[in-house]
Amino acid sequence: MTESPILRAEDLVKVYPIRGTGQELRAAAGVSFTLDRGETLGIVGESGCGKSTTGRLLVRLEEPTSGRIELAGEDVTRVRGRALRAVHRRIQLVFQDPFASLNPRLTVAQTLEEVLRVYQLAGDKAGRRRRVQELLGMVGLRTGFAERYPHQMSGGQCQRVGIARALAVEPQVVVLDEPVSALDVSVQSEVMNLLTRLRDELELSYVFISHDLGMVRHISDRIVVMYLGRIVELGPWRAVSDEPLHPYTRALQEAVPLADPDLEAGREIEPLRGEVPDPANPPSGCVFHPRCPLAEDVCRTEDPALLELLPGHQAACHVAAREVARAGRPA
Amino acid sequence: MTAVLSVRGLTTVLHLADGPVEVVKSVSFDIGAGETVALVGESGSGKSMTMLSVMGLHPQPTAEIVGGEVLLDDVDLVGADERYRRSVRGSSMAMVYQDPMTSLNPLMRIGAQIEEVLTAHGTSRRAAQARVLEVLAEVGIPQPARAARAFPHEFSGGMRQRVVIAMAIALRPALLIADEPTTALDVTIQQQIIALVRRLQAETGTAVMWITHDLGVVARVASRLLVMYAGRLVETGSTRAVFARPEHPYTAGLIAAIPPARVAERAPLRQIPGAPPDAAHAPSGCPFHPRCPEVVPRCREEMPPLTQRPGSAAACWVPPSQWSVPADAERGQAS
Numbered sequence: 001m002t003e004s005p006i007l008r009a010e011d012l013v014k015v016y017p018i019r020g021t022g023q024e025l026r027a028a029a030g031v032s033f034t035l036d037r038g039e040t041l042g043i044v045g046e047s048g049c050g051k052s053t054t055g056r057l058l059v060r061l062e063e064p065t066s067g068r069i070e071l072a073g074e075d076v077t078r079v080r081g082r083a084l085r086a087v088h089r090r091i092q093l094v095f096q097d098p099f100a101s102l103n104p105r106l107t108v109a110q111t112l113e114e115v116l117r118v119y120q121l122a123g124d125k126a127g128r129r130r131r132v133q134e135l136l137g138m139v140g141l142r143t144g145f146a147e148r149y150p151h152q153m154s155g156g157q158c159q160r161v162g163i164a165r166a167l168a169v170e171p172q173v174v175v176l177d178e179p180v181s182a183l184d185v186s187v188q189s190e191v192m193n194l195l196t197r198l199r200d201e202l203e204l205s206y207v208f209i210s211h212d213l214g215m216v217r218h219i220s221d222r223i224v225v226m227y228l229g230r231i232v233e234l235g236p237w238r239a240v241s242d243e244p245l246h247p248y249t250r251a252l253q254e255a256v257p258l259a260d261p262d263l264e265a266g267r268e269i270e271p272l273r274g275e276v277p278d279p280a281n282p283p284s285g286c287v288f289h290p291r292c293p294l295a296e297d298v299c300r301t302e303d304p305a306l307l308e309l310l311p312g313h314q315a316a317c318h319v320a321a322r323e324v325a326r327a328g329r330p331a
Numbered sequence: 332m333t334a335v336l337s338v339r340g341l342t343t344v345l346h347l348a349d350g351p352v353e354v355v356k357s358v359s360f361d362i363g364a365g366e367t368v369a370l371v372g373e374s375g376s377g378k379s380m381t382m383l384s385v386m387g388l389h390p391q392p393t394a395e396i397v398g399g400e401v402l403l404d405d406v407d408l409v410g411a412d413e414r415y416r417r418s419v420r421g422s423s424m425a426m427v428y429q430d431p432m433t434s435l436n437p438l439m440r441i442g443a444q445i446e447e448v449l450t451a452h453g454t455s456r457r458a459a460q461a462r463v464l465e466v467l468a469e470v471g472i473p474q475p476a477r478a479a480r481a482f483p484h485e486f487s488g489g490m491r492q493r494v495v496i497a498m499a500i501a502l503r504p505a506l507l508i509a510d511e512p513t514t515a516l517d518v519t520i521q522q523q524i525i526a527l528v529r530r531l532q533a534e535t536g537t538a539v540m541w542i543t544h545d546l547g548v549v550a551r552v553a554s555r556l557l558v559m560y561a562g563r564l565v566e567t568g569s570t571r572a573v574f575a576r577p578e579h580p581y582t583a584g585l586i587a588a589i590p591p592a593r594v595a596e597r598a599p600l601r602q603i604p605g606a607p608p609d610a611a612h613a614p615s616g617c618p619f620h621p622r623c624p625e626v627v628p629r630c631r632e633e634m635p636p637l638t639q640r641p642g643s644a645a646a647c648w649v650p651p652s653q654w655s656v657p658a659d660a661e662r663g664q665a666s
Binding site: 193 | 373374487489490517518519520521522523525526544545546547548549550551552570571574575581584585586588589590591592593595597599600601602603604605606607622
């Protein structure tokens with residue numbers, strides 16, 4: 001028997017009303033995927049693609065308009081109160097901005113102890129103290145950091161505290177929303193290595209959300225590519241990042257400059273035309289068609305379904321579906 | 332190659348409550364006509380302050396240039412009067428910032444703003460109006476006549492950056508200084524802006540100084556790079572040579588900290604312990620020494636000079652042949 005996924009998102013939709021206009025914005029427009037135990041699922045896309053909204057729905061910071069979220073087989077889509085707190089013991093979120101996500105008036109120890117107290121973990125005060133030291137050790141901070149305030153720490157150190165806070169409840173799943181984007185390059189690698197080590201040691205499952213395809217490629221087992229609230233491609237990390245099926249993924253991959261002048265010199269890159277359309281007024285048919293170099297008539301009228309075109313590798317593209325069926329690979 | 336810009340020993344201090352702090356420390360470099368040079372650094376490295384000082388746009392009186400020369404067409408701008416500096420800003424060199432709204436007046440129509448740049452440098456109003464439409468078309472803004480009548484808020488971030496570039500190139504400057512112009516933009520829009528700057532460069536021969544923290548952008552746009560750390564240049568050279576054989580441990584660490592592209596096996600990334608210092612708290616000797624895997628006692632005492640080699644220079648006491656961590660260590664294997 002195969003183990004059931006630790007997390008399942010089924011047709012998640014999140015609609016926000018746009019104040020004063022009567023219009024609405026579909027930030028997530030039918031997002032479905034599973035996360036296996038111990039797996040890292042990367043979600044990549046540009047601003048407005050719905051990746052952060054999806055992350056907030058998964059940890060139930062927001063309730064989806066429709067769809068279903070299962071955590072270890074249990075429907076948690078609409079749980080509230082105590083049941084929601086129980087959900088938060090199993091799934092946690094790490095935010096992008098390490099400074100803004102910490103209370104500036106609390107020391108590191110106070111921040112972590114508060115989480116332990118709220119969830120009634122680690123016993124009494126002395127137990128919580130011990131647990132704080134243990135958590136700091138896990139994220140590679142010296143014990144002296146317990147008494148520091150956020151302004152006394154660097155961005156990388158604050159992000160380590162953010163990770164320690166998420167780990168304080170011993171979650172099974174951690175949703176990481178742009179966890180290294182605000183950090184200097186020389187600090188990003190440390191945090192990336194820390195996340196990888198913690199995942200392996202604590203048998204965590206990650207949803208790693210980022211605009212940075214290079215980072216997503218580095219840490220993910222499978223990658224989801226989102227565009228305008230939809231998943232356009234989903235598959236194994238190497239296939240999605242290096243041999244994408246969807247023309248948007250290909251454009252994204254080509255647009256990312258590689259830190260290697262020899263590889264860059266050999267790339268003939270035609271920039272993707274246009275900009276992401278207004279999500280309140282998405283194009284007909286395939287939402288990518290106005291920018292797509294491969295768009296055909298059918299793309300303007302019919303929204304392509306997300307189909308498994310290669311084993312374990314899905315894409316929502318009429319042209320890719322036809323080409324893979326014909327030639328075994330995209331055009 | 333004739334240098335458009337020659338910077339010699341540029342030193343800028345910030346006057347803080349505790350006294351003056353050097354944030355740009357004896358920085359020297361040249362930019363040749365039509366060349367693209369990247370100035371690379373992390374937060375607090377002084378890269379933006381260097382180029383603001385070059386432009387004479389450093390926030391005075393808090394910031395003050397206390398030494399060195401900025402030679403533009405062989406005239407030293409540091410010693411020149413403000414009227415002369417103002418006359419070359421915009422016409423001989425222009426700057427594009429990360430946030431386009433730094434350069435745009437939210438209450439003024441876009442056409443009028445570009446026109447103002449032109450008339451301030453002596454273009455007649457009539458010629459300026461024609462040039463506005465021309466330059467908006469050059470930067471790929473659809474319907475230039477309509478765009479000229481619009482306000483900045485009617486445009487997306489990417490389109491606003493195009494407007495700022497139009498304003499910067501309106502007088503065909505010999506040097507364009509672009510300070511993280513794509514950092515706030517999505518990657519597909521970044522690619523459009525990079526392609527635009529390249530095309531303009533090919534058409535007009537403008538030299539470009541691209542200030543960035545992103546080594547991918549460096550590899551894509553620049554033929555030469557300058558690496559800055561704690562207010563100093565620590566390595567310079569051709570982009571290809573520096574990526575292939577970095578001669579400063581900081582540069583080597585930065586390159587190896589980035590996930591390598593197209594590898595089949597993913598290894599842990601190279602880490603640089605600690606965080607970049609801000610200039611006010613720069614360590615003694617070589618400012619990188621507390622984070623450096625190659626540190627020797629001399630590094631704590633004495634700042635190594637930027638030693639010139641043919642086509643490159645590095646400020647490090649320890650030659651790469653003696654490094655304990657070779658520059659290409661810990662990189663994943665390419666497939």
